[in-house]
Amino acid sequence: MHFNRRQALISIGLAVFRKAAWSLATPLRPIAWGRNHADLDGSQTPTDTATEDRLRADLARLAPRVYSEEGIPVFLACVNLVPAGPSHQVPKVNLPPFSAALASTFHRNAQAYQRIRPGAVAKDVAPLIEVLADRDFSRGQAAKG
Amino acid sequence: MTTPPRTFTESAAQIEQLFATEPVIRAVNFHNAPRAKADEYDRQLAQYSKLFSSVTEDQLDHYLATGTWTNAKPGLIVSIYEGYRNGYDVLLPLVEKHGFIAWFFVITGFIDSVGKDQLPFALNHEIDMLTREYPDGRYALTWEQLRQIDRKHVIACHSRSHQKLSDMGPSKLREEVVGSQDEFRKQLGHGVRAFASLTGPAYGEHARTDRLIRAADYDFVFSNFRIQRIRAEPSRRA
Numbered sequence: 422m423h424f425n426r427r428q429a430l431i432s433i434g435l436a437v438f439r440k441a442a443w444s445l446a447t448p449l450r451p452i453a454w455g456r457n458h459a460d461l462d463g464s465q466t467p468t469d470t471a472t473e474d475r476l477r478a479d480l481a482r483l484a485p486r487v488y489s490e491e492g493i494p495v496f497l498a499c500v501n502l503v504p505a506g507p508s509h510q511v512p513k514v515n516l517p518p519f520s521a522a523l524a525s526t527f528h529r530n531a532q533a534y535q536r537i538r539p540g541a542v543a544k545d546v547a548p549l550i551e552v553l554a555d556r557d558f559s560r561g562q563a564a565k566g
Numbered sequence: 567m568t569t570p571p572r573t574f575t576e577s578a579a580q581i582e583q584l585f586a587t588e589p590v591i592r593a594v595n596f597h598n599a600p601r602a603k604a605d606e607y608d609r610q611l612a613q614y615s616k617l618f619s620s621v622t623e624d625q626l627d628h629y630l631a632t633g634t635w636t637n638a639k640p641g642l643i644v645s646i647y648e649g650y651r652n653g654y655d656v657l658l659p660l661v662e663k664h665g666f667i668a669w670f671f672v673i674t675g676f677i678d679s680v681g682k683d684q685l686p687f688a689l690n691h692e693i694d695m696l697t698r699e700y701p702d703g704r705y706a707l708t709w710e711q712l713r714q715i716d717r718k719h720v721i722a723c724h725s726r727s728h729q730k731l732s733d734m735g736p737s738k739l740r741e742e743v744v745g746s747q748d749e750f751r752k753q754l755g756h757g758v759r760a761f762a763s764l765t766g767p768a769y770g771e772h773a774r775t776d777r778l779i780r781a782a783d784y785d786f787v788f789s790n791f792r793i794q795r796i797r798a799e800p801s802r803r804a
Contacts, residue, residue, distance in 0.1 A: 489598050489694035489696055490603060492594045492595065492611075493596075494592065494593070495791065496585070496590050496593075497592075497643070497788070497792055497793050498588040498589075498792040499590065499591055499633070499793050499795075500630070500792055501631055501795045502769065502796050503631070503797065503798045514633030515634050516587070516588070517589055517633065517635070519640075520586065520587075521586060523585045524585035524586035525586075527582050528578075531574075531581075531582065534574075534578075535574065535575070542574055543570075543571050543574055543576065545577075546577045546791075550791055557592070558617070
């Protein structure tokens with residue numbers, strides 16, 4: 422089949438134009454919300470309302486915990502600041518898939534948290550992380566990494 | 567130098583960025599561990615032992631350096647904060663029963679307080695004393711207990727007095743970061759590798775604290791939802 426370069430460029434241009442027009446007609450949302458990614462517990466991305474409902478319920482369930490007398494699950498990011506080799510640059514480490522899933526789930530729930538509690542302050546990320554850790558620790562099948 | 571986040575949006579963005587770009591490890595944080603809750607801790611650790619494996623300092627160092635975890639089960643850092651006496655009496659036997667390594671983050675000033683001074687010290691330094699189960703008034707670990715713990719578990723520094731470092735003058739700050747490490751060297755015969763203070767700062771957020779952390783030869787800095795590896799070689803042990 423003879424390849425018509427001019428026709429191909431026109432087709433690509435039309436496709437880009439249609440996508441741009443569709444995007445303008447779509448309500449503006451943070452980019453990551455549109456992704457169809459796996460949740461930490463394996464389900465597909467829930468709706469905003471479902472995320473809010475589940476978060477609200479988990480925050481209420483965990484609120485009575487006595488921090489000073491209970492084991493509180495959390496996640497810790499592991500940051501290497503040590504340069505190595507002749508380049509004196511910090512080497513790139515392997516990133517387990519769990520990190521990406523956690524970041525994505527955290528993003529969605531942080532957005533939900535702000536809708537639930539519009540006056541949220543910086544330290545409110547703590548209960549949010551604790552909710553996600555509690556779900557992960559209690560679901561019975563820990564992701565590797 | 568980086569600036570600590572001031573709003574929820576900034577803080578959430580920082581955490582999301584960390585989770586997206588760095589390996590993550592799980593931790594469970596204990597503090598005061600009254601005997602009345604021993605069964606609850608037992609059940610909790612039993613459940614975790616099915617899912618997770620223990621983490622030594624060398625394993626953490628390797629994970630921080632490479633992002634590679636070699637055990638079949640993901641690692642779980644079992645952190646026991648402050649230096650409460652019941653960390654030894656109640657939690658430690660359960661931690662060992664379920665095959666974990668405990669990480670004791672110790673406030674050296676709490677340990678150094680003598681009997682009747684421990685309760686006032688705790689109340690003045692944000693060490694929660696909701697349950698007070700020792701009639702003799704000793705609520706903190708002893709150095710002898712810490713030497714026993716040190717044989718199989720991890721001892722880490724949680725500063726000297728459990729106060730916000732960024733508010734301190736130079737000599738007080740030195741005592742918190744370097745003085746506490748000197749105390750570990752004296753009492754354990756070696757320095758400890760990990761440092762955590764009350765509410766941070768993270769390494770890179772407070773220049774004076776950073777300099778002292780390096781001077782004290784710590785390898786790891788634990789702060790809000792992150793562990794930073796700042797040295798390539800294990801600290802000198804003597």
